[in-house]
Amino acid sequence: MNVASEKRGFALPGDPIASNVNVDPRSYLYVYKIDNTIYAAVPCMYEITNNVLKVIPLEGVYVPKPGDVVIGLVINFVITHWQVDINSPYIGILHASNVLGRPYNPAKDELKDYLEIGDYIIARIENFDRTRDPVLDIRGKDMGRITEGKIIEIKPSRVPKVIGKKKSMLNIIKNDTNCDIVVGANGRIWVKCPNKDLEDIVALAIKLIEKEAFLPGLTEKVRTLIANEKHERGLL
Amino acid sequence: MSGKKPPFPLLKDGKRHDGRGPMDLRPIQMKVGILHNADGSAWVKMGRTEVIAAAYGPREPPMKAMILPDRAVIRFRYHMAPFSTDERKSPAPSRREIELSKVIREALEATILTHLFPRTVIDVFAEVIQADGGTRTAAITAASLALADAGIPMKGLIAGVAVGKVEGQLVLDIDQVEDEYGEADMPVAAIVGLRKIVLLQLNGVLKPDEFLKALSMAWEGLKRIYELERSVLGSKYKGV
Numbered sequence: 001m002n003v004a005s006e007k008r009g010f011a012l013p014g015d016p017i018a019s020n021v022n023v024d025p026r027s028y029l030y031v032y033k034i035d036n037t038i039y040a041a042v043p044c045m046y047e048i049t050n051n052v053l054k055v056i057p058l059e060g061v062y063v064p065k066p067g068d069v070v071i072g073l074v075i076n077f078v079i080t081h082w083q084v085d086i087n088s089p090y091i092g093i094l095h096a097s098n099v100l101g102r103p104y105n106p107a108k109d110e111l112k113d114y115l116e117i118g119d120y121i122i123a124r125i126e127n128f129d130r131t132r133d134p135v136l137d138i139r140g141k142d143m144g145r146i147t148e149g150k151i152i153e154i155k156p157s158r159v160p161k162v163i164g165k166k167k168s169m170l171n172i173i174k175n176d177t178n179c180d181i182v183v184g185a186n187g188r189i190w191v192k193c194p195n196k197d198l199e200d201i202v203a204l205a206i207k208l209i210e211k212e213a214f215l216p217g218l219t220e221k222v223r224t225l226i227a228n229e230k231h232e233r234g235l236l
Numbered sequence: 237m238s239g240k241k242p243p244f245p246l247l248k249d250g251k252r253h254d255g256r257g258p259m260d261l262r263p264i265q266m267k268v269g270i271l272h273n274a275d276g277s278a279w280v281k282m283g284r285t286e287v288i289a290a291a292y293g294p295r296e297p298p299m300k301a302m303i304l305p306d307r308a309v310i311r312f313r314y315h316m317a318p319f320s321t322d323e324r325k326s327p328a329p330s331r332r333e334i335e336l337s338k339v340i341r342e343a344l345e346a347t348i349l350t351h352l353f354p355r356t357v358i359d360v361f362a363e364v365i366q367a368d369g370g371t372r373t374a375a376i377t378a379a380s381l382a383l384a385d386a387g388i389p390m391k392g393l394i395a396g397v398a399v400g401k402v403e404g405q406l407v408l409d410i411d412q413v414e415d416e417y418g419e420a421d422m423p424v425a426a427i428v429g430l431r432k433i434v435l436l437q438l439n440g441v442l443k444p445d446e447f448l449k450a451l452s453m454a455w456e457g458l459k460r461i462y463e464l465e466r467s468v469l470g471s472k473y474k475g476v
Contacts, residue, residue, distance in 0.1 A: 010476055012469055013384050014392025014429035029352055030389060034430075041349055041389035043469065045476060058473055059276065059387025061294055089294040089356040130354055131305075157387060214475040 008047050011040035018046075018053055027055035029063060058214070062088045062156035062186040064125045064134040069143075071151065071184035072136065074119045077111045080104065084121065084136055087156065087186040094123065094136040101139050120146040122182060122190065142182070149180070149192035150199050154210040156187035161213040162206060169209065169219065176226045177202055201229045237440050242417035247403045252414070254283075258407045261397070261457055262370075266377075266468040268385040276386025280378040283411055284368035289378035291386040294356035302357065307350035309357045312341035314375050316364040340376050343434040347380070347427050349389040358388055369412035370398050376425045376435065377461060384469055393465050394434060396425035397457035399450040401442060406450050408457045422447075424454040428462035 011017055019037045030042050031053070040046070043058045064070070064086065072084035072092050082099075084092035096104035099114050115121065121136075122143050128134035138144045154162065162183055163170050174181055179193040179202050189206060193199040205222050212218055230236050246253050256262070262283030271277035274290035281287075297303050314336040318327045329337075344360065360382060362375035373396030380394035400410030401420035415421050420440030426433045442450060 010470075010473060012393070012466055013390045014427065032349060032389070032391060039391070039429075041391070042387045043384060043473060057387055058476065059385065060389075061275070061387070089296055089353055091296060214473045216475045 007049070008045070010043075010045055012043055013041055015040045017055075018048055021048055021051050021053045024052055024054040026065065027053060030055040030057045030060075056160065057157055059155075059157050062086070063130075064088055064090060064092070064128040065185070066125050066127055068125045068185040069182070070123055070125060070136075070186040071146070071182070071188035071190055072121050072123050072186075074115050074117055074121065076117060077115070079106055079111075082111065082115055084123065086123075086134065086136070087153070087188060088134075090128070090130070090133050092123070092125075092136045093133050094121070094138065098126070098135075098137045098139060115145060120151055120188075120190070122146060122184070146190055149190055150203065152189045152191060152203050152206050154187050154189065154206060156185070158210045158213045159183060159185060159187055161218070162189065162209050164219070169222065172219065172222060173202060173205055173226070176223070176230075197233045197235060201226055201233070204229060237418060237421060238416055240417060242413070245403075246414055246417060247405060247407075252402070252407060254411070256407075258405060259453065259456065261409045261460060262411065264461065264464055266381065266464060268381050268469055268472055274382070274386070276382045276384065276388070278378045278381035278385060280374045280381070282370055282374050282409065284366055285364075285370050285374050285411075286366040287362055287364050287371065287374040287378045289360060289362045289375065289382040291358070291360045291379070291382040291388060293358035293386070293388065294353035295359070297355070297357040303355045306354050308348070308353040308355075310341055310345055310348060310350065310360070311357060312337050312344060312360045312362070312379065314340055314362050314364075314372065316367055316371070320364045320367045336372050336375075339435060339437070340372065340379065343376055343394065343425055344379060344383070346432070346434040347390045347392060347394055348383065349391065352389055358383075367412070369410055369415045370423070372435075373397050373423050373425060377465065381465055381469060385472075391432075392427040392429040393462060393469070394425050395428050395458045395461040395465060396423060396435065397454055397461060398423040399454045399457075401440065401446065401450075406446060406453060408453050420446075420450075422450050422454070424451065424458065426455075426458055428458050 045056045072086045076083040082094040086092040123136040123138045126135045126137040182190040265281040267279045276291040376396040400418045402418040422438045425435035
């Protein structure tokens with residue numbers, strides 16, 4: 001049976017997608033294989049290029065991947081590390097040395113001097129393989145504790161829609177509102193705007209994208225929403 | 237299956253008491269994404285039987301003691317609302333509800349790819365809003381839709397339907413009256429796409445040839461329910 005006739009498509013759980021193709025390593029969570037046929041395991045879009053199958057899930061939780069930038073919430077700290085909620089089934093571990101940038105000495109350093117419970121952080125997933133909790137790192141440019149702005153939480157599966165093709169959607173929001181936006185791969189979005197009204201407008205735009213992610217004409221709707229809201233609030 | 241005589245004929249001129257033929261399903265309605273707070277949810281109405289299901293997860297387990305190192309734990313609760321029946325039902329889980337929760341959980345374990353999310357838990361709740369026979373099959377159908385809506389990886393959608401024996405004749409998708417006064421009730425649930433049965437119970441007596449016929453009738457019903465499930469789920473993504 002060869003069902004790999006189309007290159008792109010939509011599949012529901014249990015639909016055969018293709019036979020005798022290789023699965024992209026990032027897509028193995030969304031498909032399964034019986035004999036040589038690959039079946040979809042979640043509602044998804046798929047794309048086959050050069051005999052490699054890539055799957056974009058339309059629903060689902062965030063599964064950490066090394067290298068992803070995420071926005072986490074510090075929920076606890078123990079003697080050597082913080083525990084960070086990263087909106088995923090697995091809790092993030094932030095080792096003290098990954099904050100201090102030097103070896104950590106429990107006798108000298110107090111963790112709560114650096115990050116408190118309830119702090120939001122922008123972090124990168126350093127390591128993760130599902131048998132152990134993901135290890136985070138906040139060293140680097142534009143990373144670390146968030147001190148201002150607003151956090152908006154959406155479904156992680158809607159993140160690609162907020163970013164858009166070649167960041168098109170994100171750039172529309174950024175340019176129309178003059179806000180700084182960091183989209184975490186885990187569905188948390190940090191927004192910093194010149195004023196509170198613009199922050200609210202960005203929140204409304206992002207919530208609209210989350211709600212109408214699969215309906216046509218989304219870009220135009222977002223543009224209209226931002227323009228209308230700005231007009232109503234007297235920002236134009 | 238009380239053994240009592242029905243108050244009115246269950247089968248008359250080849251038609252059942254509600255006017256359906258032996259192979260007719262009750263009118264079915266389904267919706268997905270009806271609950272805001274759940275990761276995935278579904279509502280299934282088969283005739284007068286109504287079930288809401290909600291799926292959560294994979295998420296961090298509430299107790300570390302319950303985790304499994306190699307796969308996700310599935311918890312399923314089948315529950316009938318106190319107002320779902322003629323006489324008020326006590327909201328405490330009954331023996332029947334505990335048993336149904338177990339068999340449906342085992343049916344769901346056959347379709348969910350639990351090995352993909354070790355050390356997590358997947359919760360599914362099915363609440364019977366109105367009971368008129370076939371609640372377990374409606375619950376498993378709703379649970380399967382809720383799981384798909386939550387994006388929990390699964391081998392395929394499950395559909396469920398019951399076949400009964402009424403006045404000596406096999407009939408598809410029995411309701412409360414046919415269940416109560418009929419001679420047999422056989423709920424079947426399957427991953428239709430893979431042709432795999434995940435739940436099969438039989439209450440009453442069927443001869444071997446009747447059993448085989450009942451199973452093939454159930455398949456016909458399951459295929460129709462499965463198509464409906466697919467179209468309901470697919471319509472959510474019609475813009476992609």
